[in-house]
């Protein structure tokens with residue numbers, strides 16, 4: 568680790584000569600950062616650099632406090648009264664509206680519930696039923712597997728004549744918008760490469776052909792500007808545990824454009840999506856609006872934690888988050904480029920920042936071992952098979968000096984070949 572970067576006074580990596588950040592020294596960049604104080608809202612280990620907020624966001628003080636309150640007071644003392652007393656019943660809507668602000672959605676269209684996978688099942692079913700004369704769900708081959716698996720499951724259930732998954736190369740999506748396509752299912756940011764799709768262009772082109780569009784915002788909500796209403800998006804899903812910092816297994820969210828809310832019907836018609844759940848009627852009647860997309864009882868503890876975590880975003884706008892996240896990534900990318908020991912790492916994210924989300928991905932045949940060595944040396948990144956080292960730039964709790972430190976640690980691991988230690992080749996269930 569270079570003393571300069573570690574003390575925050577030096578260049579990205581002064582051992583290897585990469586001393587131009589384009590924005591002054593890293594310490595100066597921290598001083599000028601309008602989001603710098605936000606780190607105080609988090610309870611994070613200060614001896615580590617956390618570059619994995621794209622997988623699991625950090626614990627905020629607000630979330631920690633709420634976790635205590637909801638367990639000790641609300642559940643512990645107030646027990647079942649809390650459904651009304653602490654408005655547990657309103658949590659899906661309340662948290663949904665806080666997310667709506669971050670994804671360019673007017674009120675009444677976003678709700679927090681279930682996982683992305685389950686929400687996709689609901690939305691895909693609804694969208695296919697709205698395009699009953701078509702059967703194809705089009706998706707990029709590089710989409711996140713659960714998105715594809717959910718279509719495959721639905722195809723097994725509905726039969727090939729009602730649902731059929733068509734995969735195309737990621738760059739061929741717009742040319743594959745054929746007349747038999749009912750739904751296009753896309754991740755706004757590719758989970759491996761970090762490549763960002765043009766939501767406005769693809770949505771418009773698909774809709775011009777009568778195709779409904781479902782966007783997966785797992786890697787963009789809370790860090791990349793999203794304009795669901797302005798892009799006239801039909802449906803969307805997203806994740807609570809990544810950039811939104813909602814905690815492990817936090818509930819996901821879904822968005823249904825207001826214009827579809829009367830027609831779109833989902834098949835997981837549980838009592839929480841009923842218009843009057845406490846009337847206990849035998850006949851299902853969907854709640855009006857997006858609430859009809861709820862199914863079972865909300866996971867109150869994790870949803871409360873997510874709800875509190877979202878308050879950290881109350882006084883920031885997404886454009887600010889985006890600017891900082893790109894600047895952090897820029898410092899990392901430049902540090903890698905300028906460090907001879909890192910020559911073997913091959914960037915597979917778009918170089919043009921307008922075309923990528925908030926992460927960088929590097930290919931290396933030993934990416935797994937390198938990632939493990941990084942973690943052991945206090946830089947938390949992740950690995951995506953077969954050969955990708957992924958680093959994410961969460962702007963709320965990362966400092967520019969942290970990025971300098973991470974590049975230094977990576978240099979040392981590569982230069983001294985520390986990754987060769989067999990201990991870094993032991994694979995666990997989760998990578």
Ligand SMILES: Cc1ncc(COP(=O)(O)O)c(C=O)c1O
Pocket residue numbers: 681682683684685711713714754758783785786806819
């Ligand atoms: C793009 C994308 N979609 C979906 C998921 C998983 O969603 P869930 O576990 O909420 O079903 C992930 C997880 O990393 C993801 O990256």
